Amino acid sequence: MPHTFDADVVAAVLRHMNGDHTDDNLLIARAFAPASLSPIADAVMTGFDGEAGLWRVIRADGAEDELRVPWPGGAIAERPAVRREIVALYDAACARLGVEPRPHA
Template identity: 70%
Template sequence: MPHIFDDSVTAAVLHHMNDDHTDDNLLIARAFSEPGDSEITGAVMTGFDGDAGTWTVSRGEDETVLVVPWPSGSITERPEVRREIVALYDAACERLGVEPRPHA
């Protein structure tokens, strides 16, 4: 059974990802969809648990759900969520041949 984060943690992470990192959501969706799908027009992070992040991915009028496992495996602590999302971003950049920006 994957770890379930408190609602306040989930809301804060989703707010941050969907307000401040919309391009990162799109990059992750394009990189981890099968195959790396350049037809994706939008991606919104809709949830996460201790095993994976979840995005709703748009291709025109169609929407699908994309679940991407955390690169380091299962997590249980809030700081680990950031670490894993950054790792997904870095992996997405590598898969798509995009220069990643520095992490603060």
């Protein structure tokens, strides 16, 4: 069973991702969604656990689906690992889509 993070941790991460990283959400969704979900017009991070991040993807036709993307480094159980894994997903998404990643602070 995957690790479950406290609700306040999940809320803080989602607020950050959906407030400051909307383009990253879309990039990750476009890179990791199966072809059946394309084209994706928008994506919102809706949750995560110790095994994966969850996004609601909105296709160009308005249909919505859920996308679960496993963490690149494997299962996690600590709050700092969430950031590390989201950054790793972003970098992997950039590589898949041929996008130059921005530097990480």
